[in-house]
Amino acid sequence: MNIVDRRPNPKGKSLSNRQRFLGRARVEVKSAVQEALRKRKVADIGHGEKVAIPTRGISEPIFHHNRRTGKTDHVVPGNKEYIRGDEIPRPQGGEGRGGSEGSPDGSGDDSFEFTLSKEEFLDMFFEDLELPDLIKKSLKDTVAVDLQRAGYAVTGNPSNLSIPRTLRNSMGRRIALHRPKLSEIAALRQALEEALAAGQDDEVARLTRELERLERRSKIIPYIDPIDVRYRRFDRVPRPNTEAVMFCLMDVSGSMTEAMKDLAKRFFMLLHVFLIRRYRHVDVVFIRHTSTAEEVDEETFFYSRETGGTVVSTALEKMLEIARARYPTDRWNIYGAQASDGDNYGADSGRCVALLGGDVLPLCQYFAYVEVGDGMGGSLTGLSRDSDLWRAYSEVAPAHAHFAMRRVGDPAQIFSVFHELFAKGGVRA
Numbered sequence: 001m002n003i004v005d006r007r008p009n010p011k012g013k014s015l016s017n018r019q020r021f022l023g024r025a026r027v028e029v030k031s032a033v034q035e036a037l038r039k040r041k042v043a044d045i046g047h048g049e050k051v052a053i054p055t056r057g058i059s060e061p062i063f064h065h066n067r068r069t070g071k072t073d074h075v076v077p078g079n080k081e082y083i084r085g086d087e088i089p090r091p092q093g094g095e096g097r098g099g100s101e102g103s104p105d106g107s108g109d110d111s112f113e114f115t116l117s118k119e120e121f122l123d124m125f126f127e128d129l130e131l132p133d134l135i136k137k138s139l140k141d142t143v144a145v146d147l148q149r150a151g152y153a154v155t156g157n158p159s160n161l162s163i164p165r166t167l168r169n170s171m172g173r174r175i176a177l178h179r180p181k182l183s184e185i186a187a188l189r190q191a192l193e194e195a196l197a198a199g200q201d202d203e204v205a206r207l208t209r210e211l212e213r214l215e216r217r218s219k220i221i222p223y224i225d226p227i228d229v230r231y232r233r234f235d236r237v238p239r240p241n242t243e244a245v246m247f248c249l250m251d252v253s254g255s256m257t258e259a260m261k262d263l264a265k266r267f268f269m270l271l272h273v274f275l276i277r278r279y280r281h282v283d284v285v286f287i288r289h290t291s292t293a294e295e296v297d298e299e300t301f302f303y304s305r306e307t308g309g310t311v312v313s314t315a316l317e318k319m320l321e322i323a324r325a326r327y328p329t330d331r332w333n334i335y336g337a338q339a340s341d342g343d344n345y346g347a348d349s350g351r352c353v354a355l356l357g358g359d360v361l362p363l364c365q366y367f368a369y370v371e372v373g374d375g376m377g378g379s380l381t382g383l384s385r386d387s388d389l390w391r392a393y394s395e396v397a398p399a400h401a402h403f404a405m406r407r408v409g410d411p412a413q414i415f416s417v418f419h420e421l422f423a424k425g426g427v428r429a
Contacts, residue, residue, distance in 0.1 A: 161229070179217065254310075344392075
């Protein structure tokens, strides 16, 4: 038996079908998204992604007869060589040209290709990500709640009146109590006028009594009764309103080439998209630094050009200054992410180690350092040795499990590195 849905599906009405398909093929789609991340650029964050999944992942559920029960008759074409009961030998190869080589699991190389929207792609990518080690240190004074649908109620605010449910209840009651329809009353009045015109006194008397009965019954059984009215009901579900802040630190000094600045900007753009999508209440503080550091707005952080020397400790000092002034640790969960090429004023590395290990990391729930390279997969100083800042931070990392370090040398690596840094459960350098 085949069931075919031939109901009209107007434009914009296929969202539920699409969501059901993505839910059924989630494993295949998730795998395809991870594969697409290897060649995707952060500049494409505003677009969807075309992915392909094996056809076995899109098979529809079907009804069929149970082959272990009942009796089944098959009618097949016969020939002159074989009769019923003969065993047909397996063909010994063939001269016809077949398709391309099949896969080990027997699925062949057929695939189903479709395009994920921007929202669907980001949902898949951010699904396994979170701010690591989130500790709800405090709640705001006003308790935050979410309103959650909880059926219907017979009383409520007029703004929550459910007209469809009310009319459905009204119709059921009117049908059950046999309330006269307006068309029946109108037809009876028409018949009464015709009987009066024809001088049929007996018919007039009968129709008058029937009309009075129907009108009386129509008044007794109202079209809308208070018993029919239904209001949409919502439950107030408490929601922890944890306060969190993410500090974004970026080196924009002269040692950072435009390619390196572009890598750093791409990383922070992805981080920004992640934060505003994943969390409703997370403050983001942008700090740029050369030989001096300053807090800037989002536009300046991502698009303004800057040159100068490199003193990394100024950014850490600015972060501490802002955190102590606006984000007390007894109320806020503090996170940090820093991007740099690893170059630093020689005498400043010791200061960075002291600030990071002694002041910054004790304040933070999590801190990620991303070192952008020269496009060849290494740091600015080359593949043969680590940068000054990398060596300095490596002294701090072993003593702090919530500090992670990664390198990015190519735009194609940003997605994978980002996924490692903010995977659920956290990762370590």
